[in-house]
Amino acid sequence: MIFVQKRLIPVFILLFFTLTVSGQRRQVMNLPKYDRARIHFGFVLGLNISKFKVEPVGDLRIRDTVYSIIPRGTSGLNLGIISNLKLGEHFDLRFIPALAFTQRNLEYSMVYTDSNFSRETITKQVESTYLEFPLELKFKSTRIDNYRVYVLAGWKYAIDMVSQAKVLAKDKEIVKLNKHDYGYEIGVGFDFYMTYFKFSPELKMYNGLTNLLVQDGRRFSNPLNGLSSKAFVISFTFE
16 A cells, blocks of 8 residues: 555646646636536546554453554445536536445464464455545635646545455455445645546545444454454546
């Protein structure tokens, strides 16, 4: 995840300065009446990189088997529908119900203190399909020719459609999650006014504020006090 972040942030910075320089040259104004409309609709396609924030119990090193738990981020897909309400010249209110397909891995380092003293690394894959309901406030700059820069912040509630919180799991060990998640989002992006539509690349960060872990006393949940969500999403909107 750190590698991806290091690659994405310079891309957005480079894009900003490129647009600033090109914006100094006079361009043909696309969609000149676009911002007069009170309401806009569209759709969004995105790539998410999701992981857990792990809260282990005490000092794992004093336990008989688990030595460490490392969260690993993996990529997934976001699909959503945009409803945008204009509040003023520089503010919009956005509601973007979406489906998010995610997978988050937990890497357990196991140390067995038996007569042979052996080590083992076990990766638990936790898959989720979220129905998301984010509400965002968008602050946008003054339009320069055919683009704007904007920042946004908001609140998101999500329901895990494949939650395993109630799964009995008699045949295998799983990490169970609660069905409901919520937290806050912040982001930055660019609006490009094309000939027939507005195109916007965007980078957002999501931090979950609720404990997703269902503590069932089993092997892989017992060393944990809590799990919460963290995700980075690069998306492309069409309005």
